[in-house]
Amino acid sequence: MVDVTIRVNGQARSLDIPPQVSLLDALRERFGLTGPKKGCDQGACGACTVLADGERINSCLALAVQYDGREITTIEGVDDPLQTAFVRNDGLQCGYCTPGQICSALGMLAEYKDGAPSAVTEPDADPGELTEEEIRERMSGNLCRCGAYNGIVKAIQETAALDTEEVSS
Amino acid sequence: MKSFAYVSARDVPTAVSAIAGSPNAKFLGGGTNLVDLMRGNIEQPDTIVDITRLPLTGVDLLPDGGVRIGALVRNSHLAAHPLIRSRYPVLSQAILLGASAQLRNMATVGGNLLQRTRCLYFYDTAAACNKRAPGSGCDAIGGFNRNHAILGVSDNCLATHPSDMCVALAMLDATVEVESTRGVRRIPMNEFHVLPGDTPHVETSLAADELVTAVELPSVAVAANSRYRKVRDRASYAFALVSVAAALEVTGTTVTQVRLALGGVSAKPWRATKAEEVLLGAPATEESFRQAAAAELAAATARPGNEFKIGLAERTIVAVLRELVTKGDAA
Incomplete structure (x- = not known):
C-alpha cells in the first residue's frame, strides 16, 4: 500500500492504495467522482480525460501514485461557459463522452492560447485562427459514438470566440 | 494487473x-x-x-549548436519547444502526428523510444507471438498483417516499431544517453533499436538495468528544410502505414545534402541509406527520387497483406522530396 495525497477539484484528498490503482479508478471508486468515465480503459477513447495541473491526460493510463502531490480537475470541478455551449449546440446525445470532451477541450483551449502547434499547424508559424480543422485535429483523442462531433466543434469554436472577445475588450 | x-x-x-x-x-x-x-x-x-x-526535463542548446533533451520531457512540450520548431521542424511534426494530445501530454521522450509494437498478436495472449513468448511462433505471418513490416523482417516476427518521433530522431542521427550503476553510455540512435532476427523479444541495445537519461540532437543545418509525412487509415490518431522523415538541400539543380528515414515498415526506425546514396550528387528530379526510393525498397519482403506498403513507401518518399524541393526554393 502507498500513501497518496492528490488535490482534487481544489481539495486535498488522501488515500492508502495498492500501487496498481489507476488515477481513474481512484477518482471514481475511492473519491466517488464518477464524471470521468471508463470507456476503453486503454487510452483510446478519451472518456476518462481529466486535467493534471491544467494539462489534459487520460486518467485510465495513469497510476494514482504517480500523481501524488498534483492538482487534478475533473468535470465536477469545472464551471465554464463551454458547458452551456455544449448544451446549446447539441454537442452530445447520450452524454457518456461529454465529461472527457469538456475537460479535453478546456485543456486544448489553454494549449492553443499558449501557442502550442498541432499537426495541421505549419511548424514555423504560430497557430492562426482556431479553425474547424484545428479543432478536429486537436480533439482527435476524444471519441463520440453518437457522432455529435459537429455540435462539439461548434461549441468549442463559440467558446474560443468568447475568450478572444474578453481578451480584446 | x-x-x-x-x-x-x-x-x-x-x-x-x-x-x-x-x-x-x-x-x-x-x-x-x-x-x-x-x-x-x-x-x-x-x-x-x-x-x-526525475529532474530530466530540460531542453537545452549545446555549445556545438546541438540540443540536449531530457528523457522525462513530455512529447507535447518537446513538439512545442521553440528550439525544436525552428531547428528541427521534422521532429516537432513527427511528434504531433503521433497519438493524441492527452497521450502526448503524458508520454515521455525516453518512453517513446522504448514503446513496444502495437501488433495485434503481440497484444492477444491467446495468439502465438515470438516477441511476447519466445519460441511460440508468429501468427502475424499467416494472419492479418496489413500493418506489418516489409524491411528487416525475419521468419520469426513481422512487428513494426510504432513511434513517429523515433523516425525523425533516426533521420537526425540523434544519440541516446543511458546510465546504470556501471556508468554512462552513449548509443547512436540508429543502433538503439535492433532487427528481430532469431530474437524478436530483444528490441533495443539497452541493458535491462540501464536508464535512458537524455537524447542529443547534433547540429544539422539541413534540418531547417525538413518534413515528416505520415500515411495512415484515418486523418488523425492512428499508427503509420508508412511514414517518411526527410531533409534536403539542393544547390542549383543538384542534391547536395539529403537525409531520409522511414517509419511503419520495420522493427526499427529505418534509415534509408541506400536512397541517400543514390540521391547525393544526383539531379533533384522526380526521376532521381523514384530511383532512390526503388533502391531502398528493393530489399523489401512483403506478404500479400502488406505488399501495398512497398509502392506506398516509394510514392511517399517521392512526394516528400518533391515538397522539400519546393519548400527549399521558397526559403
Whole structure:
C-alpha cells in the first residue's frame, strides 16, 4: 500500500492504495467522482480525460501514485461557459463522452492560447485562427459514438470566440 | 494487473540502484504504453521504479549548436519547444502526428523510444507471438498483417516499431544517453533499436538495468528544410502505414545534402541509406527520387497483406522530396 495525497477539484484528498490503482479508478471508486468515465480503459477513447495541473491526460493510463502531490480537475470541478455551449449546440446525445470532451477541450483551449502547434499547424508559424480543422485535429483523442462531433466543434469554436472577445475588450 | 512493489525515485542514482540486480523490475515514465501492457498481463514486472519525478526535463542548446533533451520531457512540450520548431521542424511534426494530445501530454521522450509494437498478436495472449513468448511462433505471418513490416523482417516476427518521433530522431542521427550503476553510455540512435532476427523479444541495445537519461540532437543545418509525412487509415490518431522523415538541400539543380528515414515498415526506425546514396550528387528530379526510393525498397519482403506498403513507401518518399524541393526554393 502507498500513501497518496492528490488535490482534487481544489481539495486535498488522501488515500492508502495498492500501487496498481489507476488515477481513474481512484477518482471514481475511492473519491466517488464518477464524471470521468471508463470507456476503453486503454487510452483510446478519451472518456476518462481529466486535467493534471491544467494539462489534459487520460486518467485510465495513469497510476494514482504517480500523481501524488498534483492538482487534478475533473468535470465536477469545472464551471465554464463551454458547458452551456455544449448544451446549446447539441454537442452530445447520450452524454457518456461529454465529461472527457469538456475537460479535453478546456485543456486544448489553454494549449492553443499558449501557442502550442498541432499537426495541421505549419511548424514555423504560430497557430492562426482556431479553425474547424484545428479543432478536429486537436480533439482527435476524444471519441463520440453518437457522432455529435459537429455540435462539439461548434461549441468549442463559440467558446474560443468568447475568450478572444474578453481578451480584446 | 499483477501486483508489484513500488519505488518512487527522486534522482538518477536512486533510480538506477533500485533497478540494479532486479531483472524483473521496470522503469515507469508516462505510463501510456507500460500501464496498458501491464493491464493486459503482457508485461508483468515484480517492481516498478517510478521515474516520473526525475529532474530530466530540460531542453537545452549545446555549445556545438546541438540540443540536449531530457528523457522525462513530455512529447507535447518537446513538439512545442521553440528550439525544436525552428531547428528541427521534422521532429516537432513527427511528434504531433503521433497519438493524441492527452497521450502526448503524458508520454515521455525516453518512453517513446522504448514503446513496444502495437501488433495485434503481440497484444492477444491467446495468439502465438515470438516477441511476447519466445519460441511460440508468429501468427502475424499467416494472419492479418496489413500493418506489418516489409524491411528487416525475419521468419520469426513481422512487428513494426510504432513511434513517429523515433523516425525523425533516426533521420537526425540523434544519440541516446543511458546510465546504470556501471556508468554512462552513449548509443547512436540508429543502433538503439535492433532487427528481430532469431530474437524478436530483444528490441533495443539497452541493458535491462540501464536508464535512458537524455537524447542529443547534433547540429544539422539541413534540418531547417525538413518534413515528416505520415500515411495512415484515418486523418488523425492512428499508427503509420508508412511514414517518411526527410531533409534536403539542393544547390542549383543538384542534391547536395539529403537525409531520409522511414517509419511503419520495420522493427526499427529505418534509415534509408541506400536512397541517400543514390540521391547525393544526383539531379533533384522526380526521376532521381523514384530511383532512390526503388533502391531502398528493393530489399523489401512483403506478404500479400502488406505488399501495398512497398509502392506506398516509394510514392511517399517521392512526394516528400518533391515538397522539400519546393519548400527549399521558397526559403
